[in-house]
Amino acid sequence: MAVGAAGVEVASINGADTVVNLVESPPGLPGFQCEAAEAFERLGLRITGSPAAVIRATTDKEATRRTLAGHGVAVAPGGLIDPDNPAALDTVPPPWILKPALEDASLGLDDGAVTSDRAQAAARARDLRRRFGGQDVLVEHLLPGREFNIAILAGASGPEVLPPAEMTFVDFPPDRPRILGWEAKWDQSSFAYRNTVRVFLDGAEPELGEDLARIARRAWAACGLAGYGRVDIRLDDDGTPCVLEVNANPCISPDAGFAAATAAAGIEPAEVVRRILTAAGWSQ
Numbered sequence: 001m002a003v004g005a006a007g008v009e010v011a012s013i014n015g016a017d018t019v020v021n022l023v024e025s026p027p028g029l030p031g032f033q034c035e036a037a038e039a040f041e042r043l044g045l046r047i048t049g050s051p052a053a054v055i056r057a058t059t060d061k062e063a064t065r066r067t068l069a070g071h072g073v074a075v076a077p078g079g080l081i082d083p084d085n086p087a088a089l090d091t092v093p094p095p096w097i098l099k100p101a102l103e104d105a106s107l108g109l110d111d112g113a114v115t116s117d118r119a120q121a122a123a124r125a126r127d128l129r130r131r132f133g134g135q136d137v138l139v140e141h142l143l144p145g146r147e148f149n150i151a152i153l154a155g156a157s158g159p160e161v162l163p164p165a166e167m168t169f170v171d172f173p174p175d176r177p178r179i180l181g182w183e184a185k186w187d188q189s190s191f192a193y194r195n196t197v198r199v200f201l202d203g204a205e206p207e208l209g210e211d212l213a214r215i216a217r218r219a220w221a222a223c224g225l226a227g228y229g230r231v232d233i234r235l236d237d238d239g240t241p242c243v244l245e246v247n248a249n250p251c252i253s254p255d256a257g258f259a260a261a262t263a264a265a266g267i268e269p270a271e272v273v274r275r276i277l278t279a280a281g282w283s284q
């Protein structure tokens with residue numbers, strides 16, 4: 001197994017080359033998330049995880065929303081908003097959350113992303129377009145319910161849904177949006193980071209767990225994921241689970257949610273890697 005560029009391993013296996021594709025986009029270039037995968041595919045290499053086209057499609061939050069809705073998977077009410085003519089605010093019920101359509105890692109998401117004020121929402125849309133290189137801006141109804149991450153790993157008999165994790169918002173003051181914004185994900189010194197805590201359902205609420213698993217599996221199939229992935233779900237005003245996002249190449253580092261889910265399922269890291277490689281066509 002030869003190590004290629006940073007984050008990329010090229011493994012020559014059984015005469016056929018398989019690339020362990022762990023490439024993420026360079027800062028500020030979300031559209032480049034799938035460039036590496038595309039390049040490998042053009043070279044005739046097999047890659048781990050989802051195909052380039054799937055990474056590209058799921059990087060686009062609005063395209064993903066449409067794909068999911070087309071497959072009967074509930075999503076938050078929302079759509080693209082034209083910062084110069086924010087008519088979308090007439091059709092999406094407040095409170096609103098505004099986000100860049102092509103980013104991940106909660107870029108552009110701080111408490112100012114949530115508002116019920118029309119003028120503020122329009123200003124935020126303009127601000128996001130300016131800050132994120134002119135990319136589209138998405139407005140969604142802020143789903144007030146609980147938030148779950150559902151990790152899925154390929155297995156011998158198809159994709160295996162791993163134990164559902166709830167992201168809990170501990171001691172959040174009532175006026176503070178309960179969202180996993182940039183601070184909550186990255187600023188270890190922040191209240192939001194320390195007070196957003198992952199808790200596995202652990203067999204409690206089995207009906208909810210089954211619902212989440214069914215929806216995540218449907219989202220996986222609708223988007224054409226392979227190998228591994230993570231589906232983020234949030235409950236709406238009446239408790240219906242809506243898919244927020246489909247992550248075709250979630251971080252698999254030991255401190256990230258995917259690894260937490262495989263650990264909760266009792267799957268050793270080496271077995272996780274073996275399964276991801278096997279799904280990419282590798283055989284021992």
Ligand SMILES: Nc1ncnc2c1ncn2[C@@H]1O[C@H](COP(=O)(O)OP(=O)(O)O)[C@@H](O)[C@H]1O
Nearest residue numbers: 076103104105106107140141142143179180245
């Ligand atoms: N419609 C929504 N309702 C409630 N919370 C949301 C909504 N959209 C995003 N969020 C919050 O923001 C976080 C990040 O949003 P997400 O769309 O997953 O973007 P990213 O790709 O940056 O992770 C979510 O985990 C959730 O906490």
Ligand SMILES: [Mg+2]
Nearest residue numbers: 105106232245
């Ligand atoms: Mg997300």
